Amino acid sequence: MSTIAARAQALLGRAVVATTPVAGGSICVATRLRLSDGRSAFVKTLSQPPTDFFAAEARGLEWLRTPGGVEMPTVLAVSADCLILTWIDTGPASAEAADRLARQLAVTHAAGAATFGADLDGYIGTVPLFNKPTATWAEFWVTRRVLPYLRVAHNKGAITSSDVALVERAMERIDELAGQPEPPSRIHGDLWSGNIVWGHDRVARLVDPAPYGGHRESDLAVLSLFGAPYLDRILSAYDEASPLGDGWRDRLTLHQIHPLLVHAIHFGGSYGARAGAAARALLHRPPAGSPRHG
Numbered sequence: 001m002s003t004i005a006a007r008a009q010a011l012l013g014r015a016v017v018a019t020t021p022v023a024g025g026s027i028c029v030a031t032r033l034r035l036s037d038g039r040s041a042f043v044k045t046l047s048q049p050p051t052d053f054f055a056a057e058a059r060g061l062e063w064l065r066t067p068g069g070v071e072m073p074t075v076l077a078v079s080a081d082c083l084i085l086t087w088i089d090t091g092p093a094s095a096e097a098a099d100r101l102a103r104q105l106a107v108t109h110a111a112g113a114a115t116f117g118a119d120l121d122g123y124i125g126t127v128p129l130f131n132k133p134t135a136t137w138a139e140f141w142v143t144r145r146v147l148p149y150l151r152v153a154h155n156k157g158a159i160t161s162s163d164v165a166l167v168e169r170a171m172e173r174i175d176e177l178a179g180q181p182e183p184p185s186r187i188h189g190d191l192w193s194g195n196i197v198w199g200h201d202r203v204a205r206l207v208d209p210a211p212y213g214g215h216r217e218s219d220l221a222v223l224s225l226f227g228a229p230y231l232d233r234i235l236s237a238y239d240e241a242s243p244l245g246d247g248w249r250d251r252l253t254l255h256q257i258h259p260l261l262v263h264a265i266h267f268g269g270s271y272g273a274r275a276g277a278a279a280r281a282l283l284h285r286p287p288a289g290s291p292r293h294g
Contacts, residue, residue, distance in 0.1 A: 004031050008043050008084055011077035026266075027125055032087065040087035041076055049126075054083040056122040060209040061085075064186065069108035070101065071205045073197075085207075091200035098230035101196070101204040102237035105219065109185040110242065113213025116140040116184050124190050124210040125266050127152075131212045136181070138174045140214070141258070146171055149261040153272055158264035163276025167257060170279040177254050177282055179245050184213035190259070191219040193228035217248055221255030250285065253278045 005016040015036035022030045028044040035041060046053065058078040065072055073085035117133035117140055130148055134140040150167050153159045159167075170177070188195070189210035197205045220238065223231060238244075257278050264271035 004029075004043060004045060004082075005033070007045075007079075007082060008033050008041070008077075011079060011082070011084060012041070033084070042073065042085045042087050043082055044085075045082045046126075049081065050123060050128070051080075053123055053126070054078050054080065056120070057083055057209065059120070060122065060189075060211040061207075064108060064188065064206070064209055064211055066108055066111040066186070068104065069111060070104040070188075071203055072209075073205060073207060088197050088205055089200040091198055091202065093198040093204075093229035094202055095230055095233055097198055097202045097204045098233045099237045100202075102234045103241045105188075105234075106238055106242035109187060109216040109219070111186045113184040113186050116213050117144065118212040122189075122210055122212070124262050127262055127265055129189070129210050129212070133213075137184070137215050138178045141178070141254075142171045142174050145258040146261065149258060149265060150275075153261050153264040153275075156265060156268075158268050159261070159272030159275060163272060163279070166276045166279040166283065167261075170254075170257070170282045173282070174254075177251070177285070179217075179247060179251050182215060182245070185216040187211060187214040187216060187219045189214065189218070191222045192226040192259075193223065194226075196228060198229070215255065216242075217244065217251055218255045218258075220244075220248075221252040222259050224252050225256045225259060253281050 002019055005019050009016045016033050017036055018034035020032040022032050028046045031043050033041040033043055055078055058075045061072050061075055064070070073088060075085060077084040115133040116137050118131035121131050122129040130144045132144065134143065146167065150164060154164050188206055189212055190208060191206070195206055195208045197207055199205060220235060223234065228234065257275050260271050260275040260278060264275060
């Protein structure tokens with residue numbers, strides 16, 4: 001019996017009859033478990049994971065679960081070295097599933113949060129996610145999302161000093177760029193297309209959350225940054241179900257700086273330069289309320 005099968009069997013209290021490697025993310029090893037009762041389960045493992053890594057993910061999945069909201073796999077077992085979830089039979093993305101996802105995401109966001117941030121820190125990938133609450137979203141975004149990751153990316157040589165200066169200047173204008181204040185939303189926090197599992201039953205489910213009380217535009221910004229099937233349909237259906245503030249499309253760039261910095265830390269490449277370009281675009285934007293030309 002493989003190590004993964006033995007570990008899963010001990011946690012689940014039922015026999016594992018087969019294991020099959022499956023495609024997963026770039027961080028964890030993903031395996032399908034065939035159980036003795038005929039069902040399947042999904043297990044994620046990671047060699048020497050950060051403390052509380054899988055427990056944080058399990059907490060996030062349960063916190064995001066809300067009546068009528070977006071669907072997620074159920075946590076079957078969690079330990080320091082692995083997370084076991086219900087198996088999702090996948091299928092093609094569809095317009096019907098995209099519309100449903102948008103409406104359900106609006107319900108999840110509307111469930112809200114007690115504050116901007118969370119009681120406990122978490123992870124985005126293997127990078128710590130700083131969640132200490134703040135009074136406003138603008139303060140949270142600058143002090144918990146952008147500046148800490150900007151420093152780490154710069155220290156790793158993943159972003160140039162000139163791009164650092166651009167991001168810092170943009171953050172100095174956060175109150176002008178952030179739009180009208182909104183209450184904290186219950187957000188996924190890492191909503192790129194790879195974390196949407198399109199089910200065979202035409203229901204999309206979300207995985208790998210990095211959740212906290214944040215701004216709902218942040219989830220939509222990550223979707224827009226990396227693309228997703230039926231993206232335009234998701235955005236328009238969301239806006240119809242839960243209308244967004246004026247100028248929300250222009251603000252997506254602001255919300256994309258943090259995920260770009262996280263990718264710069266994880267993968268290097270051009271992500272640091274893209275964060276600088278996003279900041280430059282924000283700095284060249286006319287102040288709110290000023291006339292636009294052209």
